[in-house]
Amino acid sequence: SQQGEEDPQALSIQEGENATMNCSYKTSINNLQWYRQNSGRGLVHLILIRSNEREKHSGRLRVTLDTSKKSSSLLITASRAADTASYFCASISGSARQLTFGSGTQLTVLP
Amino acid sequence: DSGVTQTPKHLITATGQRVTLRCSPRSGDLSVYWYQQSLDQGLQFLIQYYNGEERAKGNILERFSAQQFPDLHSELNLSSLELGDSALYFCASSDLGHSTDTQYFGPGTRLTVL
Numbered sequence: 001s002q003q004g005e006e007d008p009q010a011l012s013i014q015e016g017e018n019a020t021m022n023c024s025y026k027t028s029i030n031n032l033q034w035y036r037q038n039s040g041r042g043l044v045h046l047i048l049i050r051s052n053e054r055e056k057h058s059g060r061l062r063v064t065l066d067t068s069k070k071s072s073s074l075l076i077t078a079s080r081a082a083d084t085a086s087y088f089c090a091s092i093s094g095s096a097r098q099l100t101f102g103s104g105t106q107l108t109v110l111p
Numbered sequence: 112d113s114g115v116t117q118t119p120k121h122l123i124t125a126t127g128q129r130v131t132l133r134c135s136p137r138s139g140d141l142s143v144y145w146y147q148q149s150l151d152q153g154l155q156f157l158i159q160y161y162n163g164e165e166r167a168k169g170n171i172l173e174r175f176s177a178q179q180f181p182d183l184h185s186e187l188n189l190s191s192l193e194l195g196d197s198a199l200y201f202c203a204s205s206d207l208g209h210s211t212d213t214q215y216f217g218p219g220t221r222l223t224v225l
């Protein structure tokens with residue numbers, strides 16, 4: 001079963017705008033990761049944030065984690081058409097080593 | 112390119128049949144994970160192997176089985192296939208199989224059961 005929900009399910013923005021996606025999860029986590037999936041293709045790892053971290057940056061990506069609210073957000077700044085994809089959060093909890101994925105956000109960046 | 116390879120890319124078969132999906136992990140990675148992605152269930156973890164041994168089990172049906180060979184490649188066997196088994200099957204690999212590892216995903220095998 002999926003760990004959490006992502007919000008919004010779909011997001012459509014203009015090139016150059018920022019895109020924010022949110023993820024909520026249900027149980028305590030060790031870390032939370034964000035992945036991108038282009039249509040029908042493999043998942044690409046974007047960024048990992050540990051449970052003791054609150055914010056992390058990687059290029060145009062900014063991830064925040066609020067363990068008290070069991071939520072995370074992914075911000076993509078200055079979006080490009082090539083950012084069009086589905087974005088998934090995935091968490092690892094307890095002694096588990098496998099990822100539990102959220103339902104994903106479909107991002108469309110219009111040129 | 113993640114360095115993880117999966118074959119075949121596409122597989123079309125009939126109900127009741129058996130298929131084998133193959134995964135080669137990134138060079139040096141000891142752990143392999145299998146995931147299923149379907150429209151109704153989303154992305155679900157099936158099973159993990161580490162250095163040839165089963166490490167964790169998720170929502171894997173009894174009709175499905177997997178193994179990891181001495182050269183670290185892995186195979187996922189799906190038998191008595193049903194229409195609902197149609198999905199994308201992903202393999203991922205990581206270094207040591209720790210919870211802090213980054214998992215690298217292969218391009219997937221799209222299985223269609225007719």
